[in-house]
Amino acid sequence: MTLQTPSISPTIGSATPPPPAVHLENVVKTYGSGTASVTALAGVSLQIPTASFTAIMGPSGSGKSTLMHLAAGLDVPTSGSVALGSIRISGLPERQLTRFRRDHIGFVFQSYNLLPQLSIAQNITLPLLLGQHPVNSAWFDHVVQSVGIADLVERRPQQLSGGQQQRAAIARALVTRPAAVFADEPTGALDSRSARQVLGQLRHAATDLQQTVVMVTHDPVAASYADRVVFLSDGQLAGHIDDPDIARITAHMAQLGE
């Protein structure tokens, strides 16, 4: 597992035999043009190993959301490359990118983003339906059981609590057995008890279901569930902590000026 700031040349990570689940190479993202242009990411290289749980932290405006959008193929980098598993997704045409996202990436958003007109089961299997893939009912049952909403699948999202909705969103992210699950502030809208459950589910997904999980958060408690915390500041990597605890994360964040 290698992590670099752009000033240090990459060496070690690329030598390991299985490719990392997520691989960013000197990624730059600027918005706008001319004098009005804003650099969100100023050359970030990052590798995230398979079946790990990584938290990305940084002050507001540090580029952590942009990093996740690029890694998840929701946006394209201005320069540099993004690869998931063995597929280089930067440069893929939009149609293929969409298909790739659908089949190989899972999303969990802060505001759950379940469709109110669909039942929980329909919401969870929506990515499969969109990709015209059959639902593997054993896997479906396993996923809904492991996130603890097996009894709720016939309900509508608005009949569930926030925590339950977020767990349904996690189930939706896992149902396609994606190359990586990206979670954007997944506990931002939850009370602390629900947040703990959701984080436990993400941890469980990485450890027991062998899923790669990448989570953007500003909450040191949430980040402490990860295997590693990666810090961003002003569009550049600003260090990392392995096997983090809350105190170290808070201290590092304080250094970065938050």
Next chain:
Amino acid sequence: MWTLARASIAHHRRSFAGVIVAVLLASALSTALGVLVESGLRGGVPVERLAGADVVVGAPQSKPVPEDVPVPFSERALLDDDTVDAVAAVPGVNRAIADVEVPLTAGDGIKISAHPWAAAALTPSALTAGESPAAADQVVVDSSLGAEPGDRIELAHGGVPATYTVSGIVDLIGSADAASLAYLSPQAIGALWPHAGSVALIGVIADEGTDAAALSAAIADRVPGVVTYVGAARGDVESLAGVNARTNLIALSGSLAGVALIIAMFVVASTLSLSIAQRRRDFALLRAVGTSPRQLRGIIVRETALVSTIAAVIGALPGYALAQLLADQFAVGGVIPADFALAFSPLAGIAAVALTVGTAALAAIVSARGPSKAPPIEALVQSRIETPQLNRGRVITGLSLIITGVVASLLPLVIRGEAALAGPASAALLITVGAALIGPRIVEWSLTFAGPVLRRLRVAPGVLADANARSFTRRLSTAIIPLALGITLAIVQLFVPATVSAEAATQHAEGTTADYIVTSPAGGIAPELGTQVAAIDGVDAVTPVIRSNVIVATGDPDSEFSMVQPKPIQGIDPAASGKTLDLAVTDGSLAKLADPDTVALGSNQAFELGAHVGDSVDLTLGDGTPLTARVVAIYDRGLGFGAVTIDADALRPHTTTGLADHLLVSGTGDAVAGEITALGLSLTDASDLGAAGAGDAAQQSWASVIALLVILGFIALAVVNTLVMATTERRDEFALLRRLGATPGQVTVMTFLESGLISVLAVVLGTVITLPPLIGIAFGLTGQPIPVFPPIVYGMLAGSTLLLGILSIVLPTRSALRAPLVSAV
């Protein structure tokens, strides 16, 4: 508070854009109708032929109706000869010139209006060559004919040709498109004018220095039973079209305005409530941070007032152009003359702005009640999904309206005649409003049929479309109802006249038993020509048919249910009727029409008047002459031949021209046809001729098609507006689907299926709503409950509805999909 309102408008540009469009369109439409109504009161045809007269005197040209628009006479109302002297005797009158009008045709079919030579003084013109007509065979024509003094020209009156020598040429000054004029000597015009002892108009030349308006008042004061015209109003009386134009315009724009205003206001109100519903979340937030319900209502009403005032003012301007456009189309349809000048004043625009802004504000107050009263938390929860239940009151009201509408539709089963048709016509509107109220229920119900089909597609767009339709029945219903309303309106407006005219044509074709129908290329047939045809060897029977209108008052004049309406009347020869016509007489005998002061009535007309054979009825003939007549027969084919039938000799003096429309001829022998055509007449068949009143009906239906197109156009724009608004609002939903891996194609197919569902439901609903009224109307008219559905027109209606519904959802979907994925996160 205004600051908040302004900020909110800036933030919700998209949502407000929809409101702005709706208000703008409503304001334009209202302004246009306002201009037309005002023009009915103050506009007019410019005076041309009578521009040289200071005052024009005529007989009253319409029948006053208490508390309603006067009904115009279809024929020229005449003045007694003595009136000329009476007018001349009024102090200040220099000359009172009697004028009559006789239609002539030149050899090549050019229509010429002939007048006595004396009347040339009323027209700004100059005799540029030759001299005035002195002998009966002399004529002065205007320069447009290209004749020279001394030329011999043939002019026909009612198909009877006569040769005249051109004695002089006049040049018309300053009249652009007046019909060709001819001036005859007093003896010649007297021989052609069928109303000896009466004149059409009197043109007055005032003494030097006499004020025309004062003179006009003096004449009206001193001479009883006349109407005087000065200034621009002289145009009203110059031709019959001018007389009728303003009344027509008032009647037409009045009825158009009624429907259009209701729809415009409906559209403004529903767009506004959609826009407010879309911003529930914001309102909930405002409530949560401590805005009182009162303050919130204040914000909503203020922002609405601000936006709608600007939009209404901007919309009023194109409204004036729309009025001119409509007037031009009415002119094409013959409802008003082409040179009818509209009265443009700021009044129409001001009224339109006040009306639309008022409606918008009122709708805002009503729509703001929900979000402002709801507790903040509930409001936040509600904003996630629609309220699933319709309130009971709404369902009950909706159902009662539908039931009332259906019952009203069946009125013709119990009552006969055209009076009963008013029920079904308004029933369509009742049913539509009822359907609008229970719209979400209707959508749910119809999904039990459509849902399985969508789900059976087993593809994501199908499943999503089904789920969307199920969860957002209100959104669907908001889209379906206006589309269905358009279809309903179009069907009722187009197919009721179609049903009527189809039945009239059938009656006319079946009832015409004559071997030949004879018309004149000149447009009318003089009585002597009828005599000539009767003299042809082998001709059995000839009846002239004179078509005119009669004004019939039905019901108690003091009650709400009285109607004063023009109805078609035909004049025939009672002696020849048996061999040429079969009016399906059910009681009495047409031969008795030979007795003086007798009429036969169509059965519907008899029912409306409550008249039986032997009863006496009061009618007003086309020139305003009252007639009290005994009913001698009742017949069934009133729709095809006219509501009233009378002896041609009794009707002729009460028509302007005194000419017959056509002749019905029965006869045997090969030579008959040849001899008829040798007289310069032509043969035609019943379908080419058309049923009684078909011309008027065509004119009315053209006008109502125009009116309908305007309203449909407005509905179409409003529907597009609403659908675009509603679809644009779904950006977030589309973005989420895209992030979950839906391709733009899948999202488009999903909305395509939804829009297809909406449009098909709209067409079905719109059609079903019209069935009870149409069946009722068909039964009332024909006794058969089978309405006429012209397939091509219906296909076009349904097709354009489908296209409109689908495009206005799919296109904004495509545009919403173009937004980048991340900025939408």
